[in-house]
Amino acid sequence: MKYPGLTESQRLVALLEDALARETRLWKAPVFKNGRIQGTDISQDQHQDVILWLGELSRLFKFCTETYALGVCILNRLLASVKAQPKYLRCIAITSLILAAKTNEEDEVIASVKDLAVRSGCNFSTAEILRMERIILDKLQWDLYTATPIDFIHIVSSGCLIFST
Structure with a gap:
């Protein structure tokens, strides 16, 4: 985002405020109760x-750290929204990572869904x-x-570099 006319510190504050507003609007996390995600049979250990x-997988596919972080966020947002079954957890997880890669990565970094499924060993079909x-x-x-x-780390570390000079 461009913030014309703002000083560097004002721009960083605006970036942080934008990120916080987006997180407030979209952030959901699965709620654990009695060692399970509430409303599902998925245990805390299975989630971990x-x-x-x-x-x-992110390292295997050579995705950036931001893609992994977004994949985890997508997974958690979905698990907080639906009653998922443990047998589908890996399918949900790899699909979350693939969607994160489509959002963050360059097209040439992402293999086909079929290749990603085979290389991951997830035992789910492309379909x-x-x-x-x-x-x-x-x-x-x-x-x-x-x-x-990761977004907050980038914003804060940018601010640290500016304020330390």
Whole structure:
């Protein structure tokens, strides 16, 4: 975003305010009750395992850190919105990462969905992943991008560099 006429510190404050407003509007996280995501049979351990698996996939596919962070945010927003079954958790997770990659990565970095499915070892077909993609997009009203922790780190570190000089 451009902020003409603002000083560098005012621009950073505006960026931070924009990110906070977007996060406030879109942020949802699954609520854990008795060791499970409320309203599902997904345990806290299963949730943690799938997030670690997404990190491994992100490194395997050579995605940037921002893509991984957005993938986790998409996954969590969906799990906070629907009653997902544990057997679909990896399908939801890889689809969240693929959607994050489509949002953040250059086209030449992203392999085909079929290749990503095979290389991930997720045991879901291309058709199942594409069907899940449509479900996620519908449930999140096609608004995938939310502020991630990485965004705040970038904004704050930019401010630190400016204020330290």
